[in-house]
Amino acid sequence: MPQTVQQRTCALLSQLARQEGYTESLLDSVRFMRADRQWARTPVLYEPSIIIICQGSKRAFLADKMYRYDAQHYLVLSVPLPFSAETEATSEEPLLGIAVRLDATMVARLVAQLVNVETALPPAGIISTPVNETLAESTLRLLEALSDPLEAKVLGPARVEEICFRVLMGEQGGAVRAALTYQGHFGRIARALQRIHADWRLPLDVPHLANEAGMSVPRFHLHFKTVTQTSPIQYLKSLRLHQARLMMIRDNLTAAGAAARVGYESDSQFNREFKRMFGRSPAEEARVMKRAFELLPPEQLSGQLQAH
Numbered sequence: 001m002p003q004t005v006q007q008r009t010c011a012l013l014s015q016l017a018r019q020e021g022y023t024e025s026l027l028d029s030v031r032f033m034r035a036d037r038q039w040a041r042t043p044v045l046y047e048p049s050i051i052i053i054c055q056g057s058k059r060a061f062l063a064d065k066m067y068r069y070d071a072q073h074y075l076v077l078s079v080p081l082p083f084s085a086e087t088e089a090t091s092e093e094p095l096l097g098i099a100v101r102l103d104a105t106m107v108a109r110l111v112a113q114l115v116n117v118e119t120a121l122p123p124a125g126i127i128s129t130p131v132n133e134t135l136a137e138s139t140l141r142l143l144e145a146l147s148d149p150l151e152a153k154v155l156g157p158a159r160v161e162e163i164c165f166r167v168l169m170g171e172q173g174g175a176v177r178a179a180l181t182y183q184g185h186f187g188r189i190a191r192a193l194q195r196i197h198a199d200w201r202l203p204l205d206v207p208h209l210a211n212e213a214g215m216s217v218p219r220f221h222l223h224f225k226t227v228t229q230t231s232p233i234q235y236l237k238s239l240r241l242h243q244a245r246l247m248m249i250r251d252n253l254t255a256a257g258a259a260a261r262v263g264y265e266s267d268s269q270f271n272r273e274f275k276r277m278f279g280r281s282p283a284e285e286a287r288v289m290k291r292a293f294e295l296l297p298p299e300q301l302s303g304q305l306q307a308h
Helices: 003-016 104-112 133-146 149-154 156-168 173-180 184-198 206-212 217-228 232-250 255-261 267-278 282-292 298-306
Strands: 021-024 030-035 039-046 049-055 057-062 065-070 073-077 081-088 095-101 126-130
Touching: 003 030, 003 049, 003 095, 003 133, 039 232, 039 267, 049 057, 049 065, 049 133, 049 156, 057 126, 065 126, 081 232, 095 133, 095 156, 104 156, 104 173, 133 149, 133 156, 149 156, 156 173, 173 184, 184 206, 184 217, 184 232, 206 217, 206 232, 217 232, 232 255, 232 267, 232 282, 255 267, 255 282, 267 282
Parallel strands: none
Antiparallel strands: 021 030, 030 095, 039 081, 049 073, 049 095, 057 065, 057 081, 065 073, 073 126
């Protein structure tokens, strides 16, 4: 980012993101991010979104690839993905950023107007790409609008659309556009992921998901792993474990209660798989995370946990 733009952006975010984790903005689709400490590599689950950092840095790890997002790079997720992430920040220089949720209707409208723009890149579920000057300035304008209730209401939606447009026209905008138009095999898997996130509480089996996607089971497995870097069963397991973790921390459920709520019949299996994913037992993870956010009311924990 140009230095003056970055300084103004960080100054605004310091005022708007006063607590660790996510802070809701005056627009439903935008949240502010802050971390006052370093967070070791831990599993996270992000919804389709644009993550723009102005200070500090984060690294995302998916399979054998690393994606950096910091003051020089932003992150785009075109589908909901579980991965692991680590944060570099201190109390003197906290991580500051914004997360803009991708609205499918708005994106489709924008993409429809870009029919003559070359899309030479294959679709990608996650992308890290350099921040250019126009995106940096658009981000600053969005934050300025979100600093005032009237401007947020009148100008905010257009500022969000401007951010999305800049991303679609960015260095790797072709890959983002290709992903968000939900075409071909990528599109079928993206719709399957939407189905999993909508109905994760229900019994879901791979043959049924493959049939809905119009694919054979082996072909569904192949394309699912290409998009998410994991199998359908592992993806669903990861989603349910993330939900169970949130229930224990936010709703004070016991490990057994959370396990039953997300569909586990065996407590020992739940404990084993939870520890394999998060590196701690369910009870220990809940205790550590509650202590980290002990000053926050329970209703704010959902967003805070996802920031780390």
